[in-house]
Amino acid sequence: MDPLTAEVVDLIGTMVQRFHQEYDAAAAVHHLTGAQARVLALVSGGPMPMRRIAERLKCEPSNVTGIIDRLEAQGLAERRSDPADRRVKLAVATGAGRDTATRLRESLDFAREPLAALSEHERRALRDLLKRVIDPRPAD
Amino acid sequence: MDPLTAEVVDLIGTMVQRFHQEYDAAAAVHHLTGAQARVLALVSGGPMPMRRIAERLKCEPSNVTGIIDRLEAQGLAERRSDPADRRVKLAVATGAGRDTATRLRESLDFAREPLAALSEHERRALRDLLKRVIDPRPAD
DNA sequence: TATTGTTATACTCTATAACTATA
DNA sequence: TATAGTTATAGAGTATAACAATA
Structure with missing residues (x-):
């Protein structure tokens, strides 16, 4: 790898670290972890099937259950049944959840x-x- | 926030996600987690006090204990005492550890x-x- | 007294596998 | 039979607090 490319890769690595620090810190202000903040942002746009959330996070669907559980416990999100397919559960931000997501985005x-x-x-x-x-x- | 800045932030977010995926995947090839790979890269440059590793990772020193434990269990790193201050323990990559770090860097x-x-x-x-x-x- | 590293504990995220309810 | 979500389990990273050894 040429030195210039290596330098760019290094800079990207630094930026990645910086990005995560700032994101996690902003989330912590609202008593959220980074993953919870990311999911809250996703479901602030409208109802989304659990499966789709897992795809967006690139993690196993089983993990989404716990993350939504914790958002729900804070009153920031809720589950709804999909009338079209009763196997599907749609997660969506509550009013409070949307407010938090907006403030979080602005505080970055x-x-x-x-x-x-x-x-x-x-x-x-x-x-x-x-x-x-x-x-x-x-x-x- | 103006649309252009928002777009750049979004692109950076995407790049951050991509970077992590690739980094973790490259680490997994060598049976390492992302954190372990990062620490291995750090101690491949030479002996480093546990405290300093924690500072570079921006995490609590107690966490470094476990990460070095797991690298040590794989024969990729080892602890040495600092002759100058016997409270300090220096972590350093073994020969195998340096090899792994080099191949990992090249496989990104x-x-x-x-x-x-x-x-x-x-x-x-x-x-x-x-x-x-x-x-x-x-x-x- | 202060500092270094460790241990103990608790929480979250993660993957895997087994389970349920629906389709 | 296949799919969506959940539960159970285990491993890893993280912070906090208490501790031993050393300065």
Whole structure:
């Protein structure tokens, strides 16, 4: 691996660490773990089957049961039955859950401060480069 | 938050997730967890006090005990006493541990494939932008 | 007294496997 | 028979508090 690529990988590693720290800290303010905050954000958009949540988290469905349990215990989410298929349970944020999710999103300093150091032109350049790193062939 | 910044934050989130998946998968090939792989990389550079490892991981020192225990059980790391201060224990990778760390570093597909899609000029641009995001004031 | 590392404990996340209720 | 969600279990990471050895 050439030194330049190694340097970029190192920077990405640092950013990953920073991102997690800030995310977990922001979640902790609301008495949530990182995983709980992530799921709360997911179900704030609308009802979502447990199975789909597991897919988005890339974890086993059995784990989602406990995470929703804990969100439900805090009154931030609830389960509903899917009328179309009674095997399915839909998890959805309550009003309080949506409020928490909104405040959590706004409190992500990571988003505000470091990116504020870049001009709009630079942010656009960063966006385009990240897009290509994440998805090497957008239209190939 | 303006839409452009939100988009960049979203992309960073995606990259963070991708990075973790690839890192954990690469570690699993060597029967290591992500945390174990990270510590192995740290102690591959030379002996390091348990305390310092905890600082680098930003976790409590008590957690490092178990992680080093598990690396030691696999013969990848060992503890030494610090002659200068007998309270201190230095963790260091064994020969096998250094080999594993090297192969692990080389197997990080995340580094190779996505970044290969960028030209050297673009990688340099990405490096400079990430540097400024990570450390908003390098010389201010 | 203060510091280093460890132990003990509790909680959360994770995967696996077995179970239930529905389809 | 297959699928959705749950329960049970075990391993790992994490924080907290109490502890032994050393400074």
